Amino acid sequence: NKIRVFAPATVANVACGFDSLGFAINQPGDIVEAVLQDEPGVRISEITGENGRLPTEPEKNTAGVAVLALLEHLEETRGIEMSLHKRMPLGSGLGSSAASSVAALFAANELLGRPLKKGEMLPFAMKAEASACGSPHADNVAPGLLGGFALIRSYDPLDVVSIEYPENLCCTVLHPHIELRTEDSRRILRKHIKLQDAVIQWSNLAGLIAGLAKSDFDLISRSLNDIIFEPVRSLLIPGFDNVKGAAIEAGALGCSISGSGPSVFALSTTMDKAYEVGAAMKEAFSELQLDSDIYVSAV
Numbered sequence: 409n410k411i412r413v414f415a416p417a418t419v420a421n422v423a424c425g426f427d428s429l430g431f432a433i434n435q436p437g438d439i440v441e442a443v444l445q446d447e448p449g450v451r452i453s454e455i456t457g458e459n460g461r462l463p464t465e466p467e468k469n470t471a472g473v474a475v476l477a478l479l480e481h482l483e484e485t486r487g488i489e490m491s492l493h494k495r496m497p498l499g500s501g502l503g504s505s506a507a508s509s510v511a512a513l514f515a516a517n518e519l520l521g522r523p524l525k526k527g528e529m530l531p532f533a534m535k536a537e538a539s540a541c542g543s544p545h546a547d548n549v550a551p552g553l554l555g556g557f558a559l560i561r562s563y564d565p566l567d568v569v570s571i572e573y574p575e576n577l578c579c580t581v582l583h584p585h586i587e588l589r590t591e592d593s594r595r596i597l598r599k600h601i602k603l604q605d606a607v608i609q610w611s612n613l614a615g616l617i618a619g620l621a622k623s624d625f626d627l628i629s630r631s632l633n634d635i636i637f638e639p640v641r642s643l644l645i646p647g648f649d650n651v652k653g654a655a656i657e658a659g660a661l662g663c664s665i666s667g668s669g670p671s672v673f674a675l676s677t678t679m680d681k682a683y684e685v686g687a688a689m690k691e692a693f694s695e696l697q698l699d700s701d702i703y704v705s706a707v
């Protein structure tokens with residue numbers, strides 16, 4: 409029996425929720441096709457997309473790392489053979505490594521007779537994140553596995569909460585055609601923050617969660633700010649200020665860096681508005697003579 413699983417891109421941080429908040433979008437995403445095999449372990453028979461840049465050794469690939477950890481946890485004597493179809497760019501800030509591990513874990517868990525619930529697979533996906541960028545952050549893998557908005561209320565012990573959000577929330581993503589490794593865009597962050605900045609940041613995060621839960625678009629808009637990380641990381645994203653300005657001017661609720669960048673996301677209240685915002689972002693970015701993709705998606 410072969411299973412085919414799609415796992416979506418995710419927007420981590422959502423401005424003020426560094427390592428704490430993320431949401432899933434509909435596209436792009438990765439696809440894993442998998443079957444059970446009699447031999448233990450993981451075999452990655454094929455990887456398509458991203459010009460064959462990803463290694464097929466399971467321990468060097470987030471899909472492999474995650475499933476190996478799952479099989480070990482379950483003390484499983486059987487194994488998984490899979491092919492991975494990368495349908496999203498590496499180093500984009502859209503949770504590419506997470507999409508691969510989430511799709512692979514979900515497929516393996518189904519083939520093994522669903523021993524774990526979705527949330528119980530998180531630690532294995534986090535292990536894969538750590539292997540990819542040195543940090544086991546869950547703000548891509550949690551929304552990837554659970555869908556919608558996921559809040560990592562605590563890492564130790566792990567406590568992940570699904571957050572209610574308005575039905576008609578739409579997301580625009582501009583993906584500039586440059587690559588930024590999460591490891592690198594984490595290394596440049598300051599390790600200490602000022603108390604007065606922390607107060608502003610956690611008040612915004614609380615405001616954002618409340619705004620999402622109450623479908624209060626004005627509150628969402630007032631809260632979508634990142635005063636700590638965006639000023640540092642945006643220096644690595646050419647044209648960031650212009651793209652953000654164009655998104656706000658076109659009527660987005662807010663705009664910030666997706667995950668560790670370089671992608672930039674904006675939230676809107678309708679699909680029409682999200683497309684308009686995308687056109688404005690693309691135009692602002694094209695002034696730099698650089699290519700980009702726009703993804704528009706319901707949340």
Ligand code: HSE
Pocket residue numbers: 420421426427428501502503545547548590593594667668
């Ligand atoms: N929270 C992580 C970061 C997400 O900002 O580094 C990485 O995709």
